[in-house]
Amino acid sequence: MKPHFIISIILAAVSIQVAPAYSQVAPSQFGIVPNGSYESYQVEAVNLQNLSDIIKIPLFSLPQLGRLSLSFSVVANTTYWQPDEYCTTDGYSCTYYYTFQGPAYAGFSGIGPEIVADDSAIVLPEFYAAPIDCADSPIVGYPLPNIPNCYSTIWTVYDSTGGSHPLYYDANNPSNLRTTDGSGYLFQSGESAPWNHYYLGSSDGPPDSLLSTPTLIDSKGISSTSSSNSAVQKDPDGNTIITDSQITDSVGRHIPFIPAPTSSTAGCPNLGGQYQATTGSSTWNVPGANNSTSTYLICYTQIAYRTSFLADGTIYGEDPSGNNYEITYEDAVGSNQVIQSIVLPDGSYWGFLYDAADPNNSNSVGYATMTKMVFPEGGSVQYSYINPGSVACNVQTYPTLYLQQRTVNDANGHSYLWQYGLGRSTDPNGNDSVVTYQGPSYGGCSPSAEKRP
Numbered sequence: 001m002k003p004h005f006i007i008s009i010i011l012a013a014v015s016i017q018v019a020p021a022y023s024q025v026a027p028s029q030f031g032i033v034p035n036g037s038y039e040s041y042q043v044e045a046v047n048l049q050n051l052s053d054i055i056k057i058p059l060f061s062l063p064q065l066g067r068l069s070l071s072f073s074v075v076a077n078t079t080y081w082q083p084d085e086y087c088t089t090d091g092y093s094c095t096y097y098y099t100f101q102g103p104a105y106a107g108f109s110g111i112g113p114e115i116v117a118d119d120s121a122i123v124l125p126e127f128y129a130a131p132i133d134c135a136d137s138p139i140v141g142y143p144l145p146n147i148p149n150c151y152s153t154i155w156t157v158y159d160s161t162g163g164s165h166p167l168y169y170d171a172n173n174p175s176n177l178r179t180t181d182g183s184g185y186l187f188q189s190g191e192s193a194p195w196n197h198y199y200l201g202s203s204d205g206p207p208d209s210l211l212s213t214p215t216l217i218d219s220k221g222i223s224s225t226s227s228s229n230s231a232v233q234k235d236p237d238g239n240t241i242i243t244d245s246q247i248t249d250s251v252g253r254h255i256p257f258i259p260a261p262t263s264s265t266a267g268c269p270n271l272g273g274q275y276q277a278t279t280g281s282s283t284w285n286v287p288g289a290n291n292s293t294s295t296y297l298i299c300y301t302q303i304a305y306r307t308s309f310l311a312d313g314t315i316y317g318e319d320p321s322g323n324n325y326e327i328t329y330e331d332a333v334g335s336n337q338v339i340q341s342i343v344l345p346d347g348s349y350w351g352f353l354y355d356a357a358d359p360n361n362s363n364s365v366g367y368a369t370m371t372k373m374v375f376p377e378g379g380s381v382q383y384s385y386i387n388p389g390s391v392a393c394n395v396q397t398y399p400t401l402y403l404q405q406r407t408v409n410d411a412n413g414h415s416y417l418w419q420y421g422l423g424r425s426t427d428p429n430g431n432d433s434v435v436t437y438q439g440p441s442y443g444g445c446s447p448s449a450e451k452r453p
Contacts, residue, residue: 030052030054030077030080030102030103030104030161030162030163030164031054031077031103031158031159031161031162031163031164032045032054032056032159032161032163033163033164033165033181033183034181034182034183035181035182036049036163037049037423037435038054039418039425039433043055043056043057043058044056044381044406046403046406046418046420046425048420048422048423048424048425048433048435049422049423049435050402050422051078051402051403051404051420051421051422052077052078052080052402052403053077053078053370053383053403053406054075054076054077054078054161054162055074055075055076055077055113055370055373056073056074056075056161057073057074057075057113057350058071058073059071059072059073059074059115059296059342060072060286060294062249062253062255062287063251064239064241064249064250064251065235065237065239065250065251066235066236066237066238066239066250067220067221067222067235067236067237067239068222068233068235068239068240068241068249068250069118069119070117070119070241070247070249070250070255071117071118071119072115072116072117072118073115073116073118073160074113074114074115074339074342074350075113075114075115075116075160075161075162076112076113076114076352076370077102077103077161077162078369078370078385078401078403079100079111079112079367079368079369079370079401080100080101080102080400080401081098081099081100081101081307081309081332081367081400081401082098082099082100082101082400083096083097083098083309083400084096084097084098084099085097091325092323092324092325092326093325093326093327093328094325094326094327094328095327095328095329095330096310096327096328096329096330097310097329097330097331097332098307098309098310098330098331098332099332100305100332100368103158103161103162104122104124104158104162104164111303111305111336111338111354111368112336112338112339112352112354112368112370113338113339113352114339115258115298115342116160117160117247118160119160119218119222119233120159120160121157121158121159121160121185121216121218121224122157122158123155123156123157123158123167123187123214123216124155124156124158125153125154125155126153126154126155126156153194154166154167155167155177155187155189155194157179157183157185157187157216159183165179165181165183165185166179166180166181167179167185167187168180169194174192174193174194175188175189175190175191175192175193175194176188176189177189177194183219184218184219185216185217185218185219186216186217187214187215187216187217188213188214188215188216188217189214190213190214190215213225214226220235221235221236222234222235222236229244230242230243230244231243231244245257253287254287255286255287256284256285256286258282258284258298259282259283259284260282261279261280261281261282261298261300261337262280262281262282263279263280264280264281265278265279265280265281265299266281267281267297267299267343268281268297268299268340268341268343269299269341269343269349269351271340271341271351271352271353271374273301273340273353273354273356274356275303275304275356275357275358275359275366276301276302276303276340276353276354276356277301278299278300278301278340278341279300279301279302279337280299280300281297281298281299281300282297282298282300283295283296283297283298284296284297284298288345294345295345296342296343296344296345297342297343298339298341298342298343299339299340299341299342299343300337300338300339300340301337301338301340301354302335302336302337302338303335303336303338303354303356303357303366303368304334304335304356304357304358304359304364304366305332305333305334305335305336305356305357305366305367305368306331306332306333306357306362306364306365306366307331307332307333307365307367308331308365309331309387309400310329310330310331311329312329312330312331313328313329314326314327314328314329315327315328315329335359336368338352338354338368339352340352341374344376348376348377349374349376350373350374350375350376351372351373351374351380352370352372352373352374353370353371353372353373353374354366354368354369354370354371355367355368355369355370355371356368367385367401369383369385369401370383371383371384377411378411379408379409379410379411380408380409381406381407381408381409382406382407382409383403383405383406383407384403384404384405384407385401385402385403385404386401386402386404387400387401387402402420402422403420404419404420405417405418405419405420406418406420416428423435423436
């Protein structure tokens with residue numbers, strides 16, 4: 001099982017599959033990015049551009065030497081259901097279906113929270129393949145030399161909240177790529193032609209493997225360099241944090257990965273969620289104050305999901321020219337292990353409840369979205385979502401779920417309601433925050449102004 005957090009992993013190997021007739025609707029923006037419009041709360045931020053909720057709960061931190069820092073948070077993004085389609089090359093047979101699209105901070109399912117290192121970041125490649133004039137390529141630094149049909153690679157930095165930061169080629173040194181969104185990342189690929197590192201699986205191109213010596217440098221001047229089995233963070237003064245089979249920080253403390261869960265549920269709270277009984281736990285022992293050890297208990301549950309965006313089935317027909325066609329609609333069905341609660345060293349806990357389907361009822365519907373977060377002090381936040389269908393100022397053409405309401409419950413029995421629409425939030429006193437957008441952008445809209453009546 002993969003460890004449940006990451007730190008300084010610079011490049012992940014990916015498998016390349018090419019299907020020219022396959023297309024995807026651009027995924028919603030995850031995480032927190034410099035050019036986003038958010039309503040921020042204690043441990044949450046609601047993205048008013050796409051109505052996703054980003055949760056970031058500080059867990060613990062360890063002081064470091066020099067400019068280095070090492071802290072861990074519980075991070076979650078709203079479960080995003082991605083509408084996809086696959087059509088045969090002649091266009092007479094198409095399947096429309098849903099999968100959940102998760103943030104890239106840890107390579108996990110995208111359902112529920114994960115524990116991540118706050119300064120972690122990964123760089124991943126994507127492929128732009130369009131047999132058109134290179135001048136139409138979206139990649140900065142083009143027209144690219146010797147790239148048939150502009151088949152080329154683009155790179156993106158993903159931070160610990162899941163936020164994505166596109167990298168653009170340096171015209172003076174194409175082996176270097178930089179972000180231009182204010183995040184301040186510099187990616188030194190170590191290759192003379194990183195746009196051609198992957199060649200769409202072609203036997204004529206280089207192998208699908210890690211770059212030779214990739215280094216990511218953040219806005220503080222801290223470099224992160226990876227190899228196949230380790231990663232090193234280094235500040236300008238030479239202090240390091242090393243990640244291999246564990247994390248060794250700049251003062252020599254060792255932080256283990258979270259172990260794989262056992263079937264024990266001892267010490268896990270009963271949150272009373274339907275179809276989400278606790279199934280296991282992991283005990284995570286980390287360095288504490290004054291050479292002590294702090295213990296965190298991570299409890300898990302298995303939730304089933306069964307969406308109802310589409311009416312499952314196949315439609316057969318004939319076009320005006322007499323050609324037969326078929327259209328198939330498929331909703332998503334499956335299950336995932338998710339974090340149910342995190343018990344802190346003092347015995348209090350953060351709890352998470354989900355919209356889970358009945359695994360024994362094929363007609364039961366559940367979207368695996370988080371429906372409630374319980375605070376250690378006893379309060380909670382409840383969430384409700386809406387399926388609005390196709391929305392203005394968004395590239396998607398099929399429905400998914402958007403945050404509609406947050407109800408904050410304090411420990412004294414009081415409730416406070418926030419309501420949301422694209423570009424708008426209304427607080428418990430009826431005050432609106434409005435964001436207006438203008439101009440196109442990939443995956444959503446571009447903010448132009450904000451007002452608070």
